[in-house]
Each structure stands twice: as C-alpha cells, then as structure tokens.
Amino acid sequence: xxxxxxxxxxxxxxxxxxxxxxxxxxxxxxxxxxxxxxxxxxxxxxxxxxxxxxxxxxxxxxxxxxxxxxxxxxxxxxxxxxxxxxxxxxxxxxxxxxxxxxxxxxxxxxxxxxxxxxxxxxxxxxxxxxxxxxxxxxxxxxxxxxxxxxxxxxxxxxxxxxxxxxxxxxxxxxxxxxxxxxxxxxxxxxxxxxxxxxxxxxxxxxxxxxxxxxxxxxxxxxxxxxxxxxxxxxxxxxxxxxxxxxxxxxxxxxxxxxxxxxxxxxxxxxxxxxxxxxxxxxxxxxxxxxxxxxxxxxxxxxxxxxxxxxxxxxxxxxxxxxxxxxxxxxxxxxxxxxxxxxxxxxxxxxxxxxxxxxxxxxxxxxxxxxxxxxxxxxxxxxxxxxxxxxxxxxxxxxxxxxxxxxxxxxxxxx
Amino acid sequence: xxxxxxxxxxxxxxxxxxxxxxxxxxxxxxxxxxxxxxxxxxxxxxxxxxxxxxxxxxxxxxxxxxxxxxxxxxxxxxxxxxxxxxxxxxxxxxxxxxxxxxxxxxxxxxxxxxxxxxxxxxxxxxxxxxxxxxxxxxxxxxxxxxxxxxxxxxxxxxxxxxxxxxxxxxxxxxxxxxxxxxxxxxxxxxxxxxxxxxxxxxxxxxxxxxxxxxxxxxxxxxxxxxxxxxxxxxxxxxxxxxxxxxxxxxxxxxxxxxxxxxxxxxxxxxxxxxxxxxxxxxxxxxxxxxxxxxxxxxxxxxxxxxxxxxxxxxxxxxxxxxxxxxxxxxxxxxxxxxxxxxxxxxxxxxxxxxxxxxxxxxxxxxxxxxxxxxxxxxxxxxxxxxxxxxxxxxxxxxxxxxxxxxxxxxxxxx
Numbered sequence: 001x002x003x004x005x006x007x008x009x010x011x012x013x014x015x016x017x018x019x020x021x022x023x024x025x026x027x028x029x030x031x032x033x034x035x036x037x038x039x040x041x042x043x044x045x046x047x048x049x050x051x052x053x054x055x056x057x058x059x060x061x062x063x064x065x066x067x068x069x070x071x072x073x074x075x076x077x078x079x080x081x082x083x084x085x086x087x088x089x090x091x092x093x094x095x096x097x098x099x100x101x102x103x104x105x106x107x108x109x110x111x112x113x114x115x116x117x118x119x120x121x122x123x124x125x126x127x128x129x130x131x132x133x134x135x136x137x138x139x140x141x142x143x144x145x146x147x148x149x150x151x152x153x154x155x156x157x158x159x160x161x162x163x164x165x166x167x168x169x170x171x172x173x174x175x176x177x178x179x180x181x182x183x184x185x186x187x188x189x190x191x192x193x194x195x196x197x198x199x200x201x202x203x204x205x206x207x208x209x210x211x212x213x214x215x216x217x218x219x220x221x222x223x224x225x226x227x228x229x230x231x232x233x234x235x236x237x238x239x240x241x242x243x244x245x246x247x248x249x250x251x252x253x254x255x256x257x258x259x260x261x262x263x264x265x266x267x268x269x270x271x272x273x274x275x276x277x278x279x280x281x282x283x284x285x286x287x288x289x290x291x292x293x294x295x296x297x298x299x300x301x302x303x304x305x306x307x308x309x310x311x312x313x314x315x316x317x318x319x320x321x322x323x324x325x326x327x328x329x330x331x332x333x334x335x336x337x338x339x340x341x342x343x344x345x346x347x348x349x350x351x352x353x354x355x356x357x358x359x360x361x362x363x364x365x366x367x368x369x370x371x372x373x374x375x376x377x378x379x380x381x382x383x384x385x386x387x388x389x390x391x392x393x394x395x396x397x398x399x400x401x402x403x404x405x406x407x408x409x410x411x412x413x414x
Numbered sequence: 415x416x417x418x419x420x421x422x423x424x425x426x427x428x429x430x431x432x433x434x435x436x437x438x439x440x441x442x443x444x445x446x447x448x449x450x451x452x453x454x455x456x457x458x459x460x461x462x463x464x465x466x467x468x469x470x471x472x473x474x475x476x477x478x479x480x481x482x483x484x485x486x487x488x489x490x491x492x493x494x495x496x497x498x499x500x501x502x503x504x505x506x507x508x509x510x511x512x513x514x515x516x517x518x519x520x521x522x523x524x525x526x527x528x529x530x531x532x533x534x535x536x537x538x539x540x541x542x543x544x545x546x547x548x549x550x551x552x553x554x555x556x557x558x559x560x561x562x563x564x565x566x567x568x569x570x571x572x573x574x575x576x577x578x579x580x581x582x583x584x585x586x587x588x589x590x591x592x593x594x595x596x597x598x599x600x601x602x603x604x605x606x607x608x609x610x611x612x613x614x615x616x617x618x619x620x621x622x623x624x625x626x627x628x629x630x631x632x633x634x635x636x637x638x639x640x641x642x643x644x645x646x647x648x649x650x651x652x653x654x655x656x657x658x659x660x661x662x663x664x665x666x667x668x669x670x671x672x673x674x675x676x677x678x679x680x681x682x683x684x685x686x687x688x689x690x691x692x693x694x695x696x697x698x699x700x701x702x703x704x705x706x707x708x709x710x711x712x713x714x715x716x717x718x719x720x721x722x723x724x725x726x727x728x729x730x731x732x733x734x735x736x737x738x739x740x741x742x743x744x745x746x747x748x749x750x751x752x753x754x755x756x757x758x759x760x761x762x763x764x765x766x767x768x769x770x771x772x773x774x775x776x777x778x779x780x781x782x783x784x785x786x787x788x789x790x791x792x793x794x795x796x797x798x799x800x801x802x803x804x805x806x807x808x809x810x811x812x813x814x815x816x817x818x819x820x821x822x823x824x825x826x827x828x
Contacts, residue, residue, distance in 0.1 A: 130701030
C-alpha cells in the first residue's frame with residue numbers, strides 16, 4: 001500500500017482528495033499498486049466530511065510516519081509550507097506542490113534537498129493549473145535549447161482585460177465583476193499587480209535555463225494602469241492588450257525577464273487566449289514555437305496536476321536529475337533598463353502636429369494610432385525598438401516640453 | 415556508453431543525427447551517461463556525410479549487436495519497418511518511432527511485444543511533430559478521464575484551407591502552391607484525403623481510451639470537395655473550415671471517431687490555428703479543455719520529439735505500463751452513420767423561397783447563410799443536430815425534389 005498525505009484542505013486540497021477518490025481505481029492501475037490517502041493536514045475541523053478520520057492538525061504525525069511515501073503540499077504561502085516541505089524531503093518523502101510562491105522563492109534549495117535525499121520535488125500544478133507545462137517543457141528540453149518563453153500566466157488579469165476589450169468595461173468595473181464571480185480576491189494585489197505572473201515566469205525560466213530566477217530579479221508591472229483608451233488604440237493597431245510574463249536567453253549566457261502589459265498582434269497565438277484561460281509559448285531551437293493552452297486555475301484542473309505528480313512521484317525511481325536547477329549566486333538576469341522594446345505611447349497636452357514633430361525628434365519615425373472620440377490634443381503611436389532607459393529619457397524630454405504621458409505599453413512579437 | 419541506432423536517413427532521420435550531435439553535450443547531461451549513435455541504417459550511400467562510417471545497409475548488424483540499447487525507427491511505411499521494430503523489441507532493445515502508419519496499424523501489438531520483453535516502444539513524434547502531445551496526454555490521463563480529443567492534425571491540408579480562406583485561392587491553386595513550397599507531396603492523397611489525419615487520431619484515441627482504434631474503423635473525408643463558396647458561407651456563419659480528426663468516449667463505453675472538414679466558430683481555439691501548424695484539444699473531466707499547438711511536421715521539430723523519446727527510453731527502468739493499449743478484438747467504434755452532428759448544407763436548383771420551404775419540411779428550423787454573388791437559386795444553411803444517416807435520407811428527399819447538393823460540411827463545437 002502506498003500512503004499519501006495531503007497538507008492543506010482548501011480549494012486545491014479538497015480537489016485533490018475528491019479527484020483521488022473519484023478516479024482511484026484508474027490511478028491505482030496506472031501506478032500498479034494499491035494507494036490511499038492516510039492523512040489530511042488542516043487546522044480546521046471538517047466533521048461532516050466523509051474522510052474526517054484522516055484529518056490531523058499536527059504536522060509531525062505526517063513527518064514521523066515512515067509509511068508516508070508522497071506528500072502533496074497544497075497549503076500555499078511561504079511558511080510553514082517551506083519548513084514542512086523541507087522536513088518531508090529530508091525524511092525521504094517525495095513532495096508535490098501547487099505552491100508557486102514556494103517554488104519561485106525556494107525552488108533551487110528544495111530541489112537540492114530532494115536530490116540529496118534521493119526523492120523528488122514536483123510542481124506541475126504551480127504553473128498553468130491543469131495545463132501540462134512543467135513536464136512538456138522538461139521533455140522539450142531533452143532535445144532542444146529553449147530560447148524564449150512567454151505566457152499569459154494569470155487568469156484573473158486576463159479575464160479583466162478581456163472584459164475591457166470586448167465589453168468596453170473600465171478596469172474598475174471589470175475587477176469588480178471578477179471579484180463577484182470569484183475569479184479575483186477581495187485584495188487583488190497579487191494578481192492585478194503581476195506578482196502571481198512573476199512567480200510563474202520565474203519557475204518556467206528557472207527550469208528552462210537551469211539557474212534560479214527570483215521574483216525580485218524580474219521587473220514587474222501589473223494592469224491597474226491599463227485604460228479603455230489603451231485597448232482602443234491596440235485595436236486600431238491590430239491587436240489586443242495582454243499581461244505577459246516573458247524570459248529570454250541572451251547571447252552572453254544571461255537572460256532577460258519581465259512581466260508587463262503588452263500589445264500583441266491579432267496574428268499572435270497568444271492574442272486569442274481570453275477570459276480566465278492561460279497560454280504559454282515555448283520557443284525551442286528545434287521545435288520552433290509550441291503553445292500550451294487551458295484553464296490556468298481552479299479546483300479540479302489544479303488538483304489534476306497535483307494527482308498526476310503524485311502518480312509520477314510513485315513511479316519514479318530515485319531523483320529526476322534533469323528536473324533541476326541551481327542557485328548560482330550571481331545575478332544572471334539582465335538589468336531590465338537595458339532591454340530593448342517597441343512602445344505604444346499615448347500623450348496629450350499639445351496640438352497634434354506640434355506634438356508629432358517633437359515625438360519624431362525623440363523617437364524618429366513612429367506609427368500613429370487613432371481611436372474614436374480622440375481629443376485634438378491627444379496623440380498615440382508605436383515606436384521602433386528602443387532601450388527601456390532611453391525610452392524613459394526621451395519621455396522625460398517630451399514631458400519637459402509640455403506633453404503628459406497617459407499610456408505606455410510594450411509592443412511584443414509573439 | 416549508451417549506443418543508439420537510427421534506421422532511415424531521410425528527412426527525419428538526418429534531422430535526428432544532426433540534432434543529436436548538435437546538442438549531444440546537454441543530452442548526455444540529462445541522461446547522465448555518455449551516448450553515441452553507432453549505426454545509421456540506409457540502403458543509399460552518403461559518402462560525403464561526416465558520419466559516413468556509421469552507415470550500414472544490413473538490418474541484422476543492428477539487431478545482432480547487443481550493445482545497441484535504443485533504436486530510432488524513422489524509415490516510415492509499414493514494411494520493413496514493422497518487422498525491424500518487432501525484431502528489435504524481441505531482442506530487448508527499446509524502440510522510438512516517428513512512423514504514424516506503423517503505430518496506427520500495429521500499435522497494440524508492438525506495445526505488447528515491448529511489455530513482454532521489458533523494454534519500451536515510444537512514439538511522441540508520430541503525432542504533432544515537435545508538439546509534445548503523447549506524453550502530456552499520458553500525464554493528463556494519470557488523473558483525468560479523457561472525454562474527447564479533437565485536432566488539426568495535418569499541416570498540408572491546414573495550409574491549403576488557410577490559403578483558400580485568406581486569399582480566396584481555389585483548392586487546386588492552393589494545392590499547387592503547397593506542392594511548390596514542399597508542404598505537399600507530388601501525389602498528395604494521404605494528406606488531402608485525410609488518411610494522415612486519420613492515423614493520428616487513431617493513435618491519440620487508442621492511448622486516451624485504452625483500446626486500439628484502427629484507421630479502417632474511422633470514417634474519413636478529406637478536403638478535396640471543399641470549395642471557396644463553402645469558406646465564404648463559413649465566414650458568414652462566423653467561422654472557418656478546418657480538417658478535424660476527433661474521437662469521443664460514449665456513455666456505453668464505445669467511442670465515436672471521424673475525420674472530416676468542419677465549420678469551427680471564430681471563438682474556437684482551434685479556429686485560429688493556421689498555415690502548416692497543428693493544434694490538438696484534449697477534453698478531460700478535471701482539466702477541462704487543454705490545447706497543444708505548434709509545428710506538426712518538419713525535419714527538426716519531428717527529430718526533436720524522436721530525440722526526447724530516446725532520452726526517455728534510456729532513463730526508463732522497465733516498460734512504462736501506462737503508455738499502453740490493447741487490441742480487444744471487438745468493434746468498439748460506433749457506426750459513424752449513428753453519430754449526431756449539425757450540418758452546413760449548400761443546395762441549388764430551385765427558387766430560394768420554394769427551396770427553403772422544402773428544407774424546413776425535412777430539417778425543421780435552419781440558420782440561413784449568405785455569400786457575395788449568391789445566385790437566386792442557391793441556398794445554404796446550418797441544421798440542428800441530426801444523425802448522419804437521417805441527414806442522408808433527408809438529403810435524398812431534397813434531391814428527389816429537384817435540389818442539387820453543392821456542399822455538405824459538419825458544424826462542430828470545439
């Protein structure tokens with residue numbers, strides 16, 4: 001009998017328990033051995049729950065039980081999750097997790113502890129919910145050099161942007177709707193300001209490029225400054241506004257990484273990924289572009305990824321050596337101000353012809369954009385490639401000349 | 415030293431050799447052991463090729479060499495590929511293949527031979543080229559019941575349809591362009607008539623549902639009857655025409671499967687997959703819809719999948735028990751004439767009002783469609799759900815009343 005412990009009985013944890021018992025027969029067939037959940041760790045009581053006798057409040061019951069082979073950590077947050085996971089790995093138990101905050105902050109360390117103890121630390125559910133992405137990326141990696149990864153990694157912000165684009169909702173109205181539907185938290189900062197997407201691109205970049213990328217190394221902008229007017233200009237340009245997390249291998253071996261709103265052309269495969277869906281593009285030297293699409297969150301999709309990891313952890317013999325990255329101590333992430341990008345800019349305060357003249361002096365030739373009901377003193381345009389820092393300096397010059405910046409969004413080619 | 419043999423030095427085979435030596439260092443790091451290609455089997459001579467000393471013409475050199483652990487079969491065709499693969503498995507060598515014809519016709523048998531000999535038979539490259547699909551489907555399966563699979567599985571036909579839709583090319587012109595660009599064979603039957611897509615949906619359905627689905631069990635229609643007018647009506651309806659291979663689990667445990675052109679709404683994630691790209695939608699009970707997108711063919715993408723399989727075959731210990739399906743002898747595929755579908759139909763020969771009256775008598779309420787320059791005696795519409803057989807009978811009645819059938823395409827909801 002293979003014994004499992006589930007730590008945390010919130011949305012994902014209860015989904016893991018539900019899905020495990022629903023598909024237990026076929027799961028056991030895949031593993032080839034009988035399996036059961038022995039403990040569910042939660043501080044709360046669930047007296048009416050069918051498996052209430054499995055609940056424990058004391059972590060040491062799980063840690064000290066040598067029968068437990070695999071632990072699913074679905075509590076979320078850094079602590080006590082980190083201490084619990086590390087302890088389990090040190091006691092020779094494989095751990096699978098849906099906790100992106102934990103993997104983004106402590107992945108390299110926990111993978112190393114797993115290696116030293118001959119067990120596995122899997123985290124398919126930490127990115128993309130039910131979309132298989134960690135394992136396919138890992139298998140792509142077997143024969144490819146990954147050059148670039150870009151994705152719509154947060155369903156809440158994608159829902160809000162979709163409402164703004166399709167129904168001309170304001171950001172505030174779209175956020176309120178997302179909260180009403182349960183897609184956004186009451187305090188929506190982690191989603192709206194891009195922190196959640198940042199953690200996920202850190203995990204993907206760490207795996208793809210082999211060195212831990214920490215959230216604080218990645219310049220992150222959310223969508224709270226995106227306006228309806230920006231989405232109208234995007235439409236005029238031939239695209240949409242999406243929140244994109246991206247990471248790219250540079251020629252000198254370092255990488256660039258950023259989370260920000262972006263104009264994406266209607267031609268882009270990522271542009272048609274709407275509502276709460278996620279999509280991740282992986283650019284390999286042999287495969288070209290491969291895109292993975294699906295529900296990036298939710299109880300059962302995420303639980304499905306956790307259960308798939310449990311199955312893999314049981315089937316694995318010894319540590320997976322290639323699902324691994326290191327903390328190399330150095331800063332291998334390029335200063336974001338050195339990154340080149342095209343920009344959509346929206347400015348106001350001067351007569352159109354005069355403003356354009358000044359813009360051309362700073363940015364050279366630009367592609368002008370228009371929107372319905374555009375005031376006479378407002379201009380919007382897309383620049384050529386320019387370094388972030390240089391763009392800031394040029395904008396400062398324009399501000400000095402009496403132009404106010406109303407919108408600034410990067411224009412990306414995916 | 416792990417020794418590999420590559421059987422076949424055509425497009426894919428030469429790509430495997432090229433990619434292996436290009437990324438050999440990182441591949442060996444993933445495997446954890448030194449690796450080399452010892453033999454390349456091909457009847458032709460390649461005197462100028464850098465690895466020409468590795469070429470052999472006699473299969474028994476590979477079969478009889480106990481040093482060969484993994485064989486990549488990239489010859490294509492049923493024979494001698496089948497005999498060679500079977501022999502290798504019986505001699506305790508794992509085999510990886512890109513040969514969809516072989517897997518679709520002999521998958522259950524070869525998986526069983528692999529199992530009996532404690533080795534693996536992998537075939538990631540047989541569907542979707544460089545898109546990881548077999549392994550993610552297999553991992554989805556660990557925790558999900560798969561309800562349905564649908565995909566754009568053939569790049570050549572997707573290129574032709576894209577040209578017809580975007581540039582109003584006729585089918586013949588689009589095919590000629592595809593041949594000129596090397597996307598279509600001189601004799602394009604396997605692609606254009608849907609046989610290639612059929613083999614791929616057979617492989618996916620066999621893996622997802624556990625019983626071998628043979629190509630001859632799957633009703634298959636190609637795109638040679640799709641006209642420019644059909645694509646115009648699709649646009650008017652709010653969608654595009656795509657060649658879709660699909661398989662679905664039925665409540666009685668059997669499954670339905672078909673390959674045919676289809677109207678897909680612009681809302682469908684598959685509708686925006688254009689040119690030579692492939693896309694595969696997997697509908698799981700826990701994950702919901704997951705879509706995989708990328709280049710479905712080509713030298714390096716396909717080679718990348720073969721090399722990833724080689725790496726997995728070396729890392730595996732014993733046979734993968736869950737990457738498996740059986741030949742159950744019975745016909746578990748529903749007679750396609752019992753399948754329900756909505757239909758787009760285009761008819762001519764009678765005055766519009768009179769024709770519509772007769773159509774409504776047979777099909778009930780229909781959604782009428784229009785196109786530019788539509789003749790007065792032509793009507794087109796989309797029906798409600800109707801069984802294939804009943805649709806045929808209703809069409810026969812309409813023919814009997816003087817209406818000629820100009821177009822008939824299924825309307826699908828993916």
